[in-house]
Amino acid sequence: MTDKVEVKTDKKDLTLVCFSGDFDKVLAAFVMATGAAATNRKVTIFFTFWGLNVLKKEYGHKALGKGILAKTFNFLMGGRNKLPLSRLNFGGASPDLMTSMMKKHNVATLPELIEAAHALGVRFQACEMALHILELERDDLIEEVEDVVGVATFLNESENAHIVFV
Amino acid sequence: MNFLDITNETCPMTFVKVKLQLAKMEQGQDLEVILNEGEPLNNVPASCEEQGYKVLSIEEVGDGKHRIIIQK
Numbered sequence: 045m046t047d048k049v050e051v052k053t054d055k056k057d058l059t060l061v062c063f064s065g066d067f068d069k070v071l072a073a074f075v076m077a078t079g080a081a082a083t084n085r086k087v088t089i090f091f092t093f094w095g096l097n098v099l100k101k102e103y104g105h106k107a108l109g110k111g112i113l114a115k116t117f118n119f120l121m122g123g124r125n126k127l128p129l130s131r132l133n134f135g136g137a138s139p140d141l142m143t144s145m146m147k148k149h150n151v152a153t154l155p156e157l158i159e160a161a162h163a164l165g166v167r168f169q170a171c172e173m174a175l176h177i178l179e180l181e182r183d184d185l186i187e188e189v190e191d192v193v194g195v196a197t198f199l200n201e202s203e204n205a206h207i208v209f210v
Numbered sequence: 211m212n213f214l215d216i217t218n219e220t221c222p223m224t225f226v227k228v229k230l231q232l233a234k235m236e237q238g239q240d241l242e243v244i245l246n247e248g249e250p251l252n253n254v255p256a257s258c259e260e261q262g263y264k265v266l267s268i269e270e271v272g273d274g275k276h277r278i279i280i281q282k
Contacts, residue, residue, distance in 0.1 A: 075222055082225035083257045152223045160226045 057086040057205035059198070064210055065094030065121065066130035067139045067154070073210040074157035081164035088205070089161070090198045092171035095210075096178065098124050098158070099170055099185045109179030118178060124154065162188045169193050212241040216250060217275055224250045224259055232263060232282055240266070241280045251276050 060079045062073045063138070073089065081087045091099050093181035102108065107115035129138040143153050152160065168189045175181075175192060182192055191197075214231050216224045228243055235241060245251055255265045258280050266279040 079222035079228050082222055082229045083253070084260050149217050149220070151220050153227075156223075160223070160230070163230055164226065 055083075055085045057088070057202070059202035059205040059207045060087070060089045061089045061198075061207065061209045062089050062095035062098065063093050064130070065097040065127055067127040067142065068130050069210050070095070070098055070124075070127055071154055071157070073157075073208075074154065074161055076208065077166050078152075078157055078164060080158045081161065081166050083088075086205075087161075087164075088132070088167040088169060088201065090169045090171065090202075092174045096170060096174055096180065096185075097121050097127060099168065099189055100124065100180075101184055101186050108184050111179060114177075114179035120175075120182070124158070158188075167191075169198065171195075171198075211279075213241060213243075215244045215263055216243065216254075217244055217246050219250075221249060225254060228258065228280075229261075232258070232261075232280065235282045236275050237282055239282050241282065243280065244271070244275055245278065247274045247276060254278070255280070 047048040058076070060073050060077055062070060064070060077087050077089055082099070100106075100108070103123040104124060105119050105122040108118040109115050127139060128136060129142060132138055134141075146153055170185055170192045171188050172192050172194045182189070212235055213233060214227060216227055219227060224245065227242075231241060243254065245254055245267040246253055255268060255278055259265055266281050270279045271277050
């Protein structure tokens with residue numbers, strides 16, 4: 045899935061604000077993103093706050109940042125392999141259980157959906173403000189992130205798009 | 211001919227796999243896709259035509275499965 049797909053369409057764009065870092069909500073965001081991109085829509089996902097955990101290069105727990113608070117938050121939150129279920133998380137066991145149920149039913153897993161979204165040309169943007177709060181650098185994020193932007197850029201670029209908040 | 215069986219896939223990977231496969235192919239090449247009735251049959255051919263690809267044929271192959279031929 046390395047070939048980038050160009051989207052040629054007059055359909056309305058879709059912008060997803062991925063605020064949540066919950067496994068199930070992030071999954072919903074990526075299902076919408078890949079579904080929309082595969083059916084010829086231009087899609088952007090703006091990741092902010094908890095959603096930034098999805099973009100961390102480090103998939104597990106790592107004390108990123110400089111200050112003690114940022115380090116503690118980043119360590120406890122972890123990366124995309126540590127996203128909790130929004131309900132019935134069972135001390136962190138649920139995402140793995142859910143993933144095994146998804147595999148059993150031939151539903152794409154979160155890493156597969158992230159890879160597909162990138163291959164389909166879905167744009168990943170990271171919120172500048174949230175990065176500052178968590179003391180994360182561009183280099184702490186996966187290379188698929190196209191840009192670090194502020195809310196004004198995000199709004200300008202989504203002027204004629206559907207905006208969905210997750 | 212390029213071939214894709216998406217009968218074991220679920221939404222949204224049905225569309226995703228077809229779209230990514232077509233992206234890898236050259237203009238004028240054909241892609242044979244086996245898909246299930248319902249959501250995939252209703253939407254995959256339509257979504258390919260939207261992108262300017264030609265759906266050359268759609269035939270039922272039994273068990274609710276269909277074979278479609280798409281020309282890039």
